[in-house]
Amino acid sequence: MNIDLNYTKNILKNLLITPSPTGYTKNIINYVENEFKKLGVTTIITKKGALIATIKGENDEQHRTLSAHVDTLGAMVKEIKANGRLKLSQIGGYDWHSIEGEYVKLITSDQKQYAGTVVLDKASVHVHGSKTDKSDRDENSIEVRLDEKVNSKEDVEKLGISIGDFVCFDTRTVITDTDFVKSRHLDDKAGVSILLSIAKYIKDNNITIKYTTNFFVSNYEEVGHGSSASIPEKTYEFIAIDMAAVGEGQSSSEYKVTICPKDSSGPYDYDLKNKLVNISKENNLNYAVDIYPHYGSDASAALRAGWEIRAGLIGPGVDSSHAHERCHIDSLINTIKLGILYLENK
Incomplete structure (x- = not known):
């Protein structure tokens, strides 16, 4: 699987240096919308100012939705x-x-x-x-x-x-020669760069995905209600792509994609978690399974709002979350690959 790393790095850097604290996200939503349009992906802006980009699949009656949030601390x-x-x-x-x-x-x-x-x-x-x-x-x-x-x-x-x-x-963004990304707000601009990289791979390789897929870029996640509204009605599986917490007592790593079975909001969907683990095993991805005791996601917000969906959570490992954060490009690559393989999977 040939991922365009230069694209991912450039998108991530541009996202990181664009100010977007929760409540001030219009400029960055416009930037992300333009990037999806360059890929030939249709988009809409919700009443709350979030972005939904959609790629049609073989099955248009059941949708998969991948989310990431562009708002920051x-x-x-x-x-x-x-x-x-x-x-x-x-x-x-x-x-x-x-x-x-x-x-x-x-x-x-x-x-x-x-x-x-x-x-x-x-x-x-x-x-x-x-x-x-x-x-x-x-x-x-x-x-x-x-x-x-x-x-x-x-x-x-x-x-x-x-x-x-x-x-x-000031994010003080640096991508080192050793492929570490040092910056504030990798939570969750790393996730947004992953969404765009997944969409680019699908478009560049003319892949027909199994189910119509929505890329939901939320803008109020840091205050708890990012994806509580406007999820496409046909969504049956919803996966939030957000940073994995790296630190003492955690199995997450800056080099892996992490699949989260539970955070402070409770367990995520058991079958969906197992599907993601099996895909990772079968394709030799560098992955971890981890629980976050002080954490909630867009998937949490959607469930609390009453959406009837199967919800999951994956993401790249980020050290020193909500402080001076760091991750490695390897974790982004593994997360991008898992996202693509999931969308190709029945």
């Missing part, structure tokens, strides 16, 4: 302090210490952009001494220092900055 301006610094409200779940020192881009409601840095309110050792180490990292101590000449709330407001403006973290 981020923040909003919660308060403009009297000294011109900004307090933040989190978008998605992450530890405050994981963003300390990060460069950010602030985007106003009229699309002005300003640079800044996430800092501790007592960041200087020469001023505060040992208090810098003992301070809690939370919504009260973490703030944004703008790269503008501002010394008051009024100075900030004159720039057009207001409560509710989006704050996007």
Whole structure:
């Protein structure tokens, strides 16, 4: 199976460097839509702003749907302090210490952009001494220092900055010569690049898939309701492609595709899980089976919303999830292959 790795890498890099915290995803949805259209895949945009791309299969009465989410962690301006610094409200779940020192881009409601840095309110050792180490990292101590000449709330407001403006973290994306991808927001832009790579392989090789397949790119997953609506009505199997959690006590790996039988929302479909495992075994894919205790997916959201589907979860291994993430291209390749083999399978 000849996967176009240059395509996958280029798509992934472009996705990673495009800001898209939950609630600010229109630009990146448009980018993904254009990429599907280049492949000759029909698309629609849902009322919630998600994207559905569809490839017809031999059976158009039962659909398979693969999902990935394009929204990421981020923040909003919660308060403009009297000294011109900004307090933040989190978008998605992450530890405050994981963003300390990060460069950010602030985007106003009229699309002005300003640079800044996430800092501790007592960041200087020469001023505060040992208090810098003992301070809690939370919504009260973490703030944004703008790269503008501002010394008051009024100075900030004159720039057009207001409560509710989006704050996007610098991803610092690097793809190394050894094929490691180091970046924030591999969760789940790696998954979106996998969807596009699967679609490209099917189109490039003129493959007729068994069932009509929808590629559902959701935009509210990080806040829990990404694919809770607008799933194509004929869907009978739904597989979320999202990052696999790598770390102590986990069997997931940065080099493997992981099949998840259970996460914090409960078990996924038993027969579908076994099908995915058997496909991986029969085709000598480098795979793992793993359970995630602190994790939910688009498949979870669909089930909670009452969709009558058989749901599964697979994905590439990502280290340091919701922090400074890393994966290897091998895990993307194995996930792409499993996706293609699944769509070819009865």
